[in-house]
Amino acid sequence: MQLIFLGPPGAGKGTQAKIFLDRAGIIQISTGDILRAAVAKGTELGKQAKAFMDKGELVPDSVVIGIIEQRIQEPDCKKGFVLDGFPRTIEQAEALDAILAKLNIALDHVVNFEVPDEELVQRLLGRAAQEGRSDDNPDSIKNRLQIFKDKTQPLIRYYEGKKILRHINGTGSTTEIADKVKAVVGV
Numbered sequence: 001m002q003l004i005f006l007g008p009p010g011a012g013k014g015t016q017a018k019i020f021l022d023r024a025g026i027i028q029i030s031t032g033d034i035l036r037a038a039v040a041k042g043t044e045l046g047k048q049a050k051a052f053m054d055k056g057e058l059v060p061d062s063v064v065i066g067i068i069e070q071r072i073q074e075p076d077c078k079k080g081f082v083l084d085g086f087p088r089t090i091e092q093a094e095a096l097d098a099i100l101a102k103l104n105i106a107l108d109h110v111v112n113f114e115v116p117d118e119e120l121v122q123r124l125l126g127r128a129a130q131e132g133r134s135d136d137n138p139d140s141i142k143n144r145l146q147i148f149k150d151k152t153q154p155l156i157r158y159y160e161g162k163k164i165l166r167h168i169n170g171t172g173s174t175t176e177i178a179d180k181v182k183a184v185v186g187v
């Protein structure tokens with residue numbers, strides 16, 4: 001099963017992807033995690049990505065598309081995967097379609113997590129205090145929410161058009177939300 005978890009920063013996509021892995025055994029691919037690992041290792045990719053990430057800007061499409069193209073061909077993706085934080089632009093979504101078509105893989109569901117802005121900001125500031133992520137500061141958070149509205153929200157229409165979009169109210173406890181995910185994807 002191939003899924004996309006779509007939603008603004010702080011919507012709980014990563015948390016739900018981990019719960020889904022425990023339940024269904026389907027791996028999570030988070031471009032944010034891959035990029036943060038590259039920054040931590042100080043690789044060439046990490047050096048390119050860091051400045052964008054700290055400001056809350058998107059890393060260039062060509063970079064993240066290349067990451068995904070390689071990652072989904074690794075053996076642990078055979079059973080399927082949950083894409084968390086990718087695609088984030090129409091260009092990324094079109095590139096993903098082309099990659100999946102070439103590999104003869106279908107997308108089953110795009111789960112759209114809806115959470116009000118005020119709650120997102122509270123969650124991200126809370127995460128800043130707990131995890132100390134360098135991009136969870138007020139300026140970067142504001143930027144990421146704006147970029148979500150400008151660049152990522154158009155993907156809702158894009159996937160609605162393909163009839164694979166499922167909406168979920170992303171407020172409530174993590175177990176409640178996990179149950180909603182189960183209800184829409186069937187596992």
Ligand code: ADP
Pocket residue numbers: 008009010031032033035052053054056057058059060061064084085086087088092135144
């Ligand atoms: P959040 O959803 O809280 O913003 P992520 O871990 O998904 O956290 O992403 C952190 C940062 O990594 C983003 O602000 C962006 O700079 C970069 N990034 C992650 N995924 C992508 C992507 N698909 N396209 C461009 N940049 C990305």
